[in-house]
Amino acid sequence: MNHDSARYTKTAVIFHWLIAIGIFGMFAIGWYMADLPKEAPKQMAFDLFDLGVYTWRLPEAVSPRSFYFNLHKSIGITLFALIIIRILWRFTHKPPALLSSYKDIERKLAAGAHHLLYLLMIALPFTGLKTAIYSKYGVKWFGMDFIAGVDDKAVRDFYKEAHEVIGIIILIVIGLHILGALKHKFIDKDDTLKRMLLK
Numbered sequence: 001m002n003h004d005s006a007r008y009t010k011t012a013v014i015f016h017w018l019i020a021i022g023i024f025g026m027f028a029i030g031w032y033m034a035d036l037p038k039e040a041p042k043q044m045a046f047d048l049f050d051l052g053v054y055t056w057r058l059p060e061a062v063s064p065r066s067f068y069f070n071l072h073k074s075i076g077i078t079l080f081a082l083i084i085i086r087i088l089w090r091f092t093h094k095p096p097a098l099l100s101s102y103k104d105i106e107r108k109l110a111a112g113a114h115h116l117l118y119l120l121m122i123a124l125p126f127t128g129l130k131t132a133i134y135s136k137y138g139v140k141w142f143g144m145d146f147i148a149g150v151d152d153k154a155v156r157d158f159y160k161e162a163h164e165v166i167g168i169i170i171l172i173v174i175g176l177h178i179l180g181a182l183k184h185k186f187i188d189k190d191d192t193l194k195r196m197l198l199k
């Protein structure tokens with residue numbers, strides 16, 4: 001075990017896990033909603049993901065596709081705001097140094113993946129927001145009008161494609177990031193993962 005492993009602060013740990021859960025949740029809604037039919041009866045109550053765990057009630061009837069798209073956009077812009085706050089906070093709060101046991105190549109890979117993740121965490125919701133703005137529906141935030149739709153199919157299709165491609169890239173980088181964390185936990189048996197957990 002390394003004894004030089006300063007931990008991340010509580011704020012850093014909460015930002016990290018809250019945003020990680022948010023991103024996985026957004027993938028779940030994104031994939032789920034993409035398969036919903038365009039024509040379907042409108043309803044006023046939705047059993048979330050048909051799991052029988054929570055029923056969301058609305059003041060007016062909408063189609064399942066419209067409900068899940070609006071949910072994706074509402075949670076997405078909230079998460080986008082949280083990501084921006086996290087990045088601004090990060091500029092003024094330096095993380096602890098990487099463990100001294102890291103090899104040079106590991107330092108480069110870790111720093112590269114972290115920077116890339118910050119970039120992708122901006123690019124993914126940004127392209128999603130643009131997709132929504134250039135559709136005819138625009139963006140509502142949990143039922144409240146937020147940004148009106150511009151309805152330009154060509155621009156919308158461009159951002160939709162970008163949103164999907166960036167989604168795949170971030171999944172690959174997140175996968176490598178998790179593999180790195182697991183390697184430190186089970187092969188190197190060092191404190192890397194522990195530093196990113198609340199005590």
Ligand code: HEM
Pocket residue numbers: 023024026027030031034072073074075076077079080121124125126127128129130131132139160163164167
């Ligand atoms: C980090 C946050 C986000 C993640 C992980 C995410 C993920 C996804 C995924 C997996 C899809 C399905 C793509 C497919 O069809 O394969 C999707 C579609 C979509 N997302 Fe996001 N998204 C995020 C943020 C946002 C935001 C902030 C908005 C808008 C405010 C947004 C708007 C959309 C729209 C409109 C589509 C559907 C495009 C279409 O099929 O017409 N997304 N997203």
